[in-house]
Amino acid sequence: MAADNPLSKLLANLEDFHPVTRKRAIKNLAYLGDKSVIPKLTEMLLKDGSALVRQAAAQCFQKGLSDQSSVPALIQALKDTDESVRGAAASALGTIKDRSAVADLCAALNDESQHVRWLIAFNLAKIGDKSAIGALTKLIADPDEIINIKDAAKEALRQLRIC
Numbered sequence: 001m002a003a004d005n006p007l008s009k010l011l012a013n014l015e016d017f018h019p020v021t022r023k024r025a026i027k028n029l030a031y032l033g034d035k036s037v038i039p040k041l042t043e044m045l046l047k048d049g050s051a052l053v054r055q056a057a058a059q060c061f062q063k064g065l066s067d068q069s070s071v072p073a074l075i076q077a078l079k080d081t082d083e084s085v086r087g088a089a090a091s092a093l094g095t096i097k098d099r100s101a102v103a104d105l106c107a108a109l110n111d112e113s114q115h116v117r118w119l120i121a122f123n124l125a126k127i128g129d130k131s132a133i134g135a136l137t138k139l140i141a142d143p144d145e146i147i148n149i150k151d152a153a154k155e156a157l158r159q160l161r162i163c
Contacts, residue, residue, distance in 0.1 A: 006028075006032065007029075007032060007034055007037075010025045010028050010029050010032070011025075011029075011037070011040070013025035014026070014029075014040060014044065019048075019050035019052045019053050020052070022044070022048065022050070022053045022056075023050075023052050023053050023056040026041060026044070026053065026056040026057055026059075026060050027056055027059075027060070029041065029060065029065070030059070030060035030063040030065050031063070033065060035065060035067060037065070038065060038067050038069055038070055039069075041057045041060055041061075041065065041070070042057070042069070042070050042073035043073075044057045045057035045058055045070075045073050045074070045077055045085075045089075046073050046076055046077065051080075051081075051082035051084060051085055054077065054080060054082065054085045055082070055084045055085045055088045058074060058077055058085060058088035058089045058091075058092050059088045059091075059092065061074060061092035061095065061096065062088075062091055062092045062095045066092075066095055066096050067096070068096065068098055070092070070096070071093065071096060071098045071100060071101055074089045074092050074093050074096070074101070075089075075093070075101055075104045077089035078090065078093075078104055078105070078108045078111075079108075083111075083112075083113040083115065083116050086108070086111060086113065086116045087113070087115055087116045087119045090105060090108065090116060090119045090120045090123050091119055091123055093105060093123060093127070094119075094122065094123025094124070094126035094127060095123075095126070097126060097127050097128070098127070099127060099129045099131075101127070102124065102127055102129045102131055102132050103131070105120050105123065105124055105127075105132070106124070106131075106132055106134075106135035106136075107135075108120055109121070109135050109136075109138075109139050114146060114148070114149060117139070117145075117149050118148060118149050118152045121136060121139065121149060121152035121153045121155075121156045122152050122155075122156065124136065124156050124160075125155065125156035125159040125160060128159070128160065129160075130160050130161075132156070132160060133157060133160055133161075136153045136156050136157050136160070137153075137157065139153045140153045140154060140157070
């Protein structure tokens with residue numbers, strides 16, 4: 001009975017009216033680790049009406065569902081209207097470590113959210129691409145930037161220079 005299959009039940013829950021139900025389904029799909037759901041999750045990341053669901057979709061790519069095919073959607077999510085989605089996308093890109101995302105992450109260092117800028121600096125170090133050095137240096141030199149973000153950028157530079 002295919003309907004009793006946990007994957008089938010979770011996929012059905014992705015269509016539920018309630019955002020919390022969709023979020024839980026996404027989190028459980030991440031634990032299952034079945035990469036066949038990646039296209040559906042990338043679609044939800046970009047199109048779901050709930051920021052809670054879009055954030056969960058981005059977060060699933062930090063857990064067992066890391067995949068290069070999700071990178072374009074995660075890059076798009078760096079421009080989401082919700083800062084929690086943008087932050088989750090930055091963290092997922094750091095986990096995937098796809099160097100093609102570095103230019104977009106560097107551009108997103110201008111994000112209005114301090115938390116998102118901190119996450120981007122931290123995750124640029126995880127990717128380890130030295131092309132981020134210029135953007136991180138500029139962030140540190142910005143007199144209007146807060147100390148926590150400058151510290152994250154300094155740590156990222158330290159790690160990038162060691163690589």
